[in-house]
Amino acid sequence: MKKSQLVLVSLLVAVAFVATATLASAAPIVIKFSHVVAENTPKGQMANKFKELVEKRLPGKVVVEVFPNSQLFGDDNVLEAMLLGDVQLAAPALSKFEKYTSSLQIFDLPFLFKDMAAVERFQQSEDGQKMLSSMKKKGLIGLGYLHNGLKQLSSSSPLRVPADAAGKKFRIMTSDVLAAQFEAVDAMPLKKPFSEVFTLLQTKAIDGQENTWSNIYSKKFYEVQPYITESNHGVLDYLVVTSSEFWMGLPDDIRAEVKKSLDEAIAFGNDVSEKKAIEDRQKIIDSKRSEVIELTDAERQQWVEAMKPVWKQFENAIGKDYIEAAAASN
Ligand code: SIN
DSSP states (O other), rough: HHHHHHHHHHHHHHHHHHHHHHHHHHHEEEEEEESSSSSSSSSHHHHHHHHHHHHHSSSTTTTEEEEEEESOOOOTHHHHHHHHSOSEEOOOBGGGGGTSSGGGGGGGGOEEESSSHHHHHHHHHHHHGGGGGGGGGGTTTEEEEEEEEEEEESSSSSOGGGGTTTOOEEESOOOOOHHHHHHTTOEEEEEOOOOHHHHHHTTTTTEEEOHHHHHHHHHTGGSSSSEEEEOOOOEEEEEEEEHHHHHHHHHHHHHHHHHHHHHHHHHHHHHHHHHHHEEEEEEHHHTSSSSSEOOHHHHHHHHHHTTTTHHHHHHHHHHHHHHHHHHHTO
16 A cells, blocks of 8 residues: 555544544433323423423433333332432432431421422421432432422222221322321321322222322322312422432533523422412312312311321431421421
């Protein structure tokens, strides 16, 4: 080969090398966001808004893949998958972190918050913000709280007073506080993933469950539960969570944009949650598939008195100061 040909070949090889390296370095960061609810819920809409914002702000740099309806991971394995790097974002209900931290159990205490404004005040307080990093040592970081709303009790028979729940089986999320809450009214709690609830209700393997208006509506629980007691007895909110390894491994400028988009998506999701609680409740009433039972003050007081001793039971695990601070947010 002549010297000029050799120079040309070397040049071509160098160009090819640079092109390959450039292409490789330009591969976008993929964020898989896994959740268990439908797309028309506060969390579903928040996840889709996050994708829209991130991909608009970081075109070609970050791609967000959203997997709703337990398509990728369910409640029982999403956090393990996150620690293995198989999923980067999720927003499990606060009740589902028991294995990783006891402080978030505070949100399961029955009748602790009188409304969502009190929940918001506590989450944004110094104590609430401290809880976001309560799982750091376990490799998980809370990036923000997202609202769904207050829980109602659905059942195959009318529930007006605690005695009506005695002996009945209720599906609960994986939380010992929720188990204690149902045991306090002599009911039988069963920890089961969200994806199984409809079938359990339909086949009458369980008598009832607790959930928000948007989950009861979007997952059609009201079609297989003839009674819903408007108890507002607890809160079902979420923690948007990621792994420390993924989060700290992001370039600083990308991490800042992703966080900004997430904060905006959460604010959007919180607005959706407020509207959905009203709209989906009304859709259920209009469907006439399920009767919504409104409690009198005296009936509600019976539930409060029966369930409130659960606070004391978990005082040591959660922290008395936290419980007092949360109660003060009312
Ligand atoms: C969710 O809203 O993410 C699921 C709630 C549940 O498991 O009941």
